[in-house]
Amino acid sequence: MMTQSDHMKTAKLTGAALLATIIIGIIGAMTVNAGIDINLSADVEATARAMLEAETRLRAKAYIGLLLIGLNLIFLFGLYRLLNKSGPLLALWGVGAGLISTAFSVFGIVATMNAAQLAGSDAYQSLATADQRLLLSGLQATTDYTSFHLSLILSSAANAGFFILFLQSGGLPKIIAGWGLFASLFVVTALVLRDFIPLIGHGGVTAAFMVSNLIALIAMGVYLTLRGVRA
Numbered sequence: 001m002m003t004q005s006d007h008m009k010t011a012k013l014t015g016a017a018l019l020a021t022i023i024i025g026i027i028g029a030m031t032v033n034a035g036i037d038i039n040l041s042a043d044v045e046a047t048a049r050a051m052l053e054a055e056t057r058l059r060a061k062a063y064i065g066l067l068l069i070g071l072n073l074i075f076l077f078g079l080y081r082l083l084n085k086s087g088p089l090l091a092l093w094g095v096g097a098g099l100i101s102t103a104f105s106v107f108g109i110v111a112t113m114n115a116a117q118l119a120g121s122d123a124y125q126s127l128a129t130a131d132q133r134l135l136l137s138g139l140q141a142t143t144d145y146t147s148f149h150l151s152l153i154l155s156s157a158a159n160a161g162f163f164i165l166f167l168q169s170g171g172l173p174k175i176i177a178g179w180g181l182f183a184s185l186f187v188v189t190a191l192v193l194r195d196f197i198p199l200i201g202h203g204g205v206t207a208a209f210m211v212s213n214l215i216a217l218i219a220m221g222v223y224l225t226l227r228g229v230r231a
Contacts, residue, residue, distance in 0.1 A: 007082065008228035011171075014078030015224025021071045022217060028064045032057050036115075038141040039148045048138035055120035058112050065109040069102055072155075076102075079162050082229060086169040094161040101154035104147045111143035153191050156213065160184035163216075171229040176219045183209070183216040 002010070029040060035050040036057055051058060076098040084091040118124050118137050128136065163180040166172040172180075190209045194200035 002081070010078050010081050011224045011228040014075055014082065015221045015226075017071045017074040017078065018217060018221035019225060021068055021075065022214070022221065024064065024071070025068060028061070032060045032064060036061065038145045044138055044141055045134075047141050048134055051115045051137045051141060052119050052133060055116050058116035058119060062109045062112040062116065065105065065112065069105055069109075072098070072102060072105075076158075082171065083162060083165040083169065086165045086171075090161045090165055094158040094165075097154045097158035097161070101151045101158065104151035104154065108144045108147035108151070111140040111147065115140040149191065153188055156184045156187040156191075159217075160188065169229075172220060172223060173230075176216070176223055179212075180216040180220055183212040187213050 029037065033040060035041070036047060036054045038044060038047045041047050076095050080091050080095045083094075115137055118133055118140070124133055124136075160181055163172075163177050163184060166177040167174065167181065171177075186209045190200055190205055194205070
């Protein structure tokens with residue numbers, strides 16, 4: 001059985017892992033991933049062309065992705081340890097959905113490494129024409145996009161479950177847990193609906209749900225890191 005001290009240490013580690021994930025993800029997006037991440041651009045062709053000239057950055061992007069997965073696993077199992085007493089089934093479902101989300105992220109990393117091979121391996125110079133290599137690069141970018149899309153849906157759904165448990169247990173202030181639940185459901189709803197209603201894919205809607213979710217995650221990460229959880 002966890003003591004109060006263990007509970008607080010777990011909460012602080014969980015919050016620190018979440019904040020590290022956010023910070024590293026943002027820095028990576030602004031530096032290493034710039035121009036070669038389809039999730040940051042709607043132009044598949046331009047991204048595919050840039051990928052063919054960015055072998056080293058693609059490899060760096062993949063390894064950063066592995067680091068983020070490691071941090072996310074700490075976050076997931078930390079939340080499970082904190083919340084399983086409040087709702088065992090919902091906590092277990094949250095971890096399960098989070099792990100499947102992580103599996104989709106792995107597909108994206110594999111696609112990124114494939115793109116690095118296309119960009120740097122001499123074999124592809126003779127196996128495929130320039131147009132064929134561009135098409136293959138575009139397919140890797142598309143795999144990265146779809147894996148990220150599905151991963152974000154599942155991770156946000158998992159977070160919604162965790163925020164429900166925080167509301168029930170009082171482990172986070174209600175304003176943080178309530179906003180987190182709203183933001184998580186906003187992300188899931190918008191991502192699913194925009195696959196069927198193109199208007200919801202507007203850049204303004206995307207910015208709204210991404211900012212809402214970012215605020216929720218930062219608030220949770222900061223509170224857990226500095227204050228732990230409420231008794």
